[in-house]
Amino acid sequence: MRVKLRNPDRVVEVKGPKTVVAMLDELDILPESVLVIKDRMLLTRDERVDDSDEVEVRPVLSGGAGEGE
Amino acid sequence: MKCKVCREHAVVDIRRHNAAFCQDHFLEHTRNQVARAIKEFRMFRADDRLLLAVSGGKDSLALWDILIDLGYDVTGFYLDLGIGGYSHRSRDLSISFAERRSAKLIVRSIETEHGFTVPELSALTGRVPCSGCGLSKRYEFNRAALEEGFEVLVTGHNLDDEVATLFGNVLHWNTEMLARQMPVLNERILGEGDDARVALVRKTKPLVKLSERETAAYAVLRGIDYVVEECPMVEGNTHHHYKHAITQLEESSPGTKSQFYAGFLRKAADRFRDAEVSADDTEIVACISCGAPTVRRDTNESRCSFCKTKALATKRKAEPARRSPARRRKSEA
Numbered sequence: 451m452r453v454k455l456r457n458p459d460r461v462v463e464v465k466g467p468k469t470v471v472a473m474l475d476e477l478d479i480l481p482e483s484v485l486v487i488k489d490r491m492l493l494t495r496d497e498r499v500d501d502s503d504e505v506e507v508r509p510v511l512s513g514g515a516g517e518g519e
Numbered sequence: 520m521k522c523k524v525c526r527e528h529a530v531v532d533i534r535r536h537n538a539a540f541c542q543d544h545f546l547e548h549t550r551n552q553v554a555r556a557i558k559e560f561r562m563f564r565a566d567d568r569l570l571l572a573v574s575g576g577k578d579s580l581a582l583w584d585i586l587i588d589l590g591y592d593v594t595g596f597y598l599d600l601g602i603g604g605y606s607h608r609s610r611d612l613s614i615s616f617a618e619r620r621s622a623k624l625i626v627r628s629i630e631t632e633h634g635f636t637v638p639e640l641s642a643l644t645g646r647v648p649c650s651g652c653g654l655s656k657r658y659e660f661n662r663a664a665l666e667e668g669f670e671v672l673v674t675g676h677n678l679d680d681e682v683a684t685l686f687g688n689v690l691h692w693n694t695e696m697l698a699r700q701m702p703v704l705n706e707r708i709l710g711e712g713d714d715a716r717v718a719l720v721r722k723t724k725p726l727v728k729l730s731e732r733e734t735a736a737y738a739v740l741r742g743i744d745y746v747v748e749e750c751p752m753v754e755g756n757t758h759h760h761y762k763h764a765i766t767q768l769e770e771s772s773p774g775t776k777s778q779f780y781a782g783f784l785r786k787a788a789d790r791f792r793d794a795e796v797s798a799d800d801t802e803i804v805a806c807i808s809c810g811a812p813t814v815r816r817d818t819n820e821s822r823c824s825f826c827k828t829k830a831l832a833t834k835r836k837a838e839p840a841r842r843s844p845a846r847r848r849k850s851e852a
Binding site (some may be wrong): 457480481482483484485487490491492493494495496497508509510511512518 | 520529530531532534541576577578586603679731732734735737739742747748749761762766767769770
């Protein structure tokens with residue numbers, strides 16, 4: 451499957467089929483830190499992604515100044 | 520996974536609630552969490568005029584969308600920080616959202632208002648970029664709210680933001696900041712009688728019951744186009760490191776974040792607040808440059824942090840052949 455990663459934007463190949471959580475584990479990404487998007491819809495961590503699929507792994511943690519810094 | 524409410528196909532799982540939701544029920548859950556936070560912490564009334572600090576990111580745009588749907592009179596405020604293409608793109612996304620929802624938006628530029636961008640401020644003063652940025656934003660948000668006559672300032676700080684800040688404040692035992700880390704900060708009045716005036720507008724954080732993953736999921740499911748790229752100046756930011764550490768804890772033990780934050784509010788926050796009030800409440804005076812509240816100094820020239828930083832940046836910018844702050848410190852030592 452083609453997996454689009456962000457910050458910086460890049461594409462990596464991961465062998466499918468796999469569950470979302472197994473795919474993220476292979477990419478060493480914490481599921482709590484991302485959304486997985488396929489065809490503009492969100493996938494839960496138990497969903498299966500096929501070898502022919504294209505998904506985006508979008509980080510959700512934003513940085514910047516905490517209050518008081 | 521199945522939706523907790525209707526048993527249809529779920530699109531978002533929230534492990535700390537041990538629940539998953541379909542699209543419709545997730546959007547409902549998100550709006551409910553915001554409405555509950557507003558009610559629980561008595562953030563604002565139905566007829567208050569709200570100024571929402573908008574960055575073009577997922578949190579502020581999602582919150583804007585929700586506050587509009589909940590029926591509030593909310594105006595967006597975008598402050599252009601002058602961080603190159605990143606600022607251009609986030610400004611354009613904020614304007615696009617406002618047009619799409621027919622919402623009111625005020626746009627200001629820190630360079631136009633004060634003569635320097637955030638990257639310039641950092642280079643001129645040697646201040647860490649995120650620190651100078653945070654200082655400038657807090658100052659400008661408050662100034663805009665006062666000048667434009669808003670009763671309440673609203674920010675998109677979410678649960679992860681608050682937990683990371685709390686974590687940092689506890690690590691450093693920053694008791695002054697712990698006293699102020701609340702979902703609501705009341706307005707601050709300076710002067711008495713006819714001279715009394717609001718110097719700091721009321722500040723509220725309606726997203727404190729929602730994680731970043733939830734606000735991002737809300738934005739995606741609502742088709743809100745937000746700036747996904749990271750601010751180019753965030754590299755090495757400690758707040759960001761705290762978030763990653765806390766996310767690892769949350770992954771292995773769901774609910775850690777909300778327990779930490781809710782426990783602080785319930786069991787500890789009052790103790791720090793009481794200590795701060797008795798310690799320095801009488802030392803707050805108006806900044807001699809802008810009138811904002813600041814701590815009284817030994818001299819008669821009490822100036823707020825922003826005005827001091829601005830004065831330094833302005834002075835150094837005017838120097839003909841300015842050396843870097845690092846070299847300056849070395850040669851002055």
